[in-house]
Amino acid sequence: MTNVITVPPSLDDATFEQILEPLSRLQRDDRVLIDARHARWASPYGLTALLALAQTRLERPSLAVPEADDVALYWARAGFFRYAADLYDIVGSVPRGRQSEPAVLLEVTPVNASEDVHTVVDKVQQRAQSILVNELKLDATATMRFTMALSETCQNIVEHAEHGGWVAVNSYRWQKRLGGRRVLVIAVCDAGRGFRASLESAPGRPRSDRWDDGMALEEAVMRGVSRFRDTGRGQGLAGVRRFIGRWDGKFSVRSGTARLAIVPTWDDDVPLKENLPPFPGAQIQITIPERVDR
Numbered sequence: 539m540t541n542v543i544t545v546p547p548s549l550d551d552a553t554f555e556q557i558l559e560p561l562s563r564l565q566r567d568d569r570v571l572i573d574a575r576h577a578r579w580a581s582p583y584g585l586t587a588l589l590a591l592a593q594t595r596l597e598r599p600s601l602a603v604p605e606a607d608d609v610a611l612y613w614a615r616a617g618f619f620r621y622a623a624d625l626y627d628i629v630g631s632v633p634r635g636r637q638s639e640p641a642v643l644l645e646v647t648p649v650n651a652s653e654d655v656h657t658v659v660d661k662v663q664q665r666a667q668s669i670l671v672n673e674l675k676l677d678a679t680a681t682m683r684f685t686m687a688l689s690e691t692c693q694n695i696v697e698h699a700e701h702g703g704w705v706a707v708n709s710y711r712w713q714k715r716l717g718g719r720r721v722l723v724i725a726v727c728d729a730g731r732g733f734r735a736s737l738e739s740a741p742g743r744p745r746s747d748r749w750d751d752g753m754a755l756e757e758a759v760m761r762g763v764s765r766f767r768d769t770g771r772g773q774g775l776a777g778v779r780r781f782i783g784r785w786d787g788k789f790s791v792r793s794g795t796a797r798l799a800i801v802p803t804w805d806d807d808v809p810l811k812e813n814l815p816p817f818p819g820a821q822i823q824i825t826i827p828e829r830v831d832r
Contacts, residue, residue: 540600545574549584551725551790551823555814557591562815567596571629577604582706582725583823585618585646589704592625593729594818603630616706617645643669644707649726655692658705659685666722669709673720675829676785683781684722684826690774691726691822698736699819703728712827716804719828729819732793733758751794752812759791759798778824788825792817802827 543560546553557572564570572588580588592599601622604610611633613619619632644662649655666688667681674680688707695703705726712721734754757763759775775791779800782789788807790799797811804827 540569540571542571542573545572545577545588547576547578549574549577549579549588550581551583551587551792551821554584554587558815558817561591566594569597570595570599571602572599572626573602575602575605575630578606578609580609580613580618582616582642582646582708582723583727583821585613585616586704586706586725586727587821588618589621589625589646590727590729590819590821591817592622593701599626600629601626603628603632605630607633615645616642616708617647621646621648621704642706642708643722644705646704646706648702649692649695649705649728650702652693652696655689655696658692659689662688662707666707669722670826673709673828674722674826676826680785683784687778687781687824688724690778691724691824693774694820694822695726695728695730698733699728699730701728701730701819703730703819716827719830721828722826724824725822727819727821729817732819733791734794737763750796750812752796752798752810755791755793755796755798756810759789775822782824782826785826786829787827788823790823792821793819 541564543557546556561570604613614633622628643665644658647658649658663685666684670676670680670684671678692705703726707724709720709722711718734751737754737757759779779789782800786802788800788802788805790797795812795814795816797814799807799809801807801809
């Protein structure tokens with residue numbers, strides 16, 4: 539029997555939980571069809587997390603392509619199907635032609651080694667500067683901090699996941715939270731071992747009864763703890779958190795059964811969510827909003 543899991547019409551970091559919840563009730567080798575036929579929009583997080591999801595299945599899952607031509611074409615131009623074809627049995631017609639023109643700032647891109655991180659930063663840097671300064675109205679110095687944040691979140695896959703992942707970046711107007719202001723969104727997702735297992739691998743690390751995915755995220759993101767003992771290690775995501783705070787941006791990290799978020803004034807999310815459906819690895823999103831002069 540094939541278990542059908544429906545992709546919500548708008549797929550982002552919040553609604554992706556609607557996929558994980560029914561998936562958590564299944565065995566890893568159960569047959570699954572991810573039904574995206576009625577999807578109308580997907581964020582960078584939605585697309586990269588769908589790829590990571592496929593890696594968690596022992597039985598190769600199926601994916602039904604969005605029926606709306608413009609949506610399917612967008613997913614194709616965003617580079618999603620290029621990698622989905624290796625992970626899913628594709629059901630439906632994938633658009634052909636006009637895919638050479640990117641639909642996003644950075645198409646879905648695999649990250650497996652440090653060389654991939656350098657490639658990602660080189661591809662994005664020039665276009666990101668134009669968006670940050672001209673569209674988001676940020677100071678020109680924000681470009682350097684942006685590329686550092688992008689590099690650090692991608693490097694997290696290389697150093698901790700022990701499993702390949704994906705990154706995607708896009709800019710769009712966000713009506714739901716910001717009244718149509720423009721945002722720049724980075725999503726980095728993998729299905730590796732996650733923060734808790736990574737920190738547990740540190741030699742001699744003490745254990746406690748309170749140790750769980752939520753505490754592991756707090757250790758890594760808020761306190762800069764790392765499994766590496768080298769001086770200065772572990773400060774990458776903590777540094778990203780500080781950078782994003784300066785831009786009134788949002789930084790969220792999901793791992794295992796918990797999600798930690800640095801919540802700006804324009805959002806109503808909660809700082810820590812626990813007891814979520816389990817999902818291996820780490821899923822990171824950075825949202826940088828257009829600055830509005832007060």
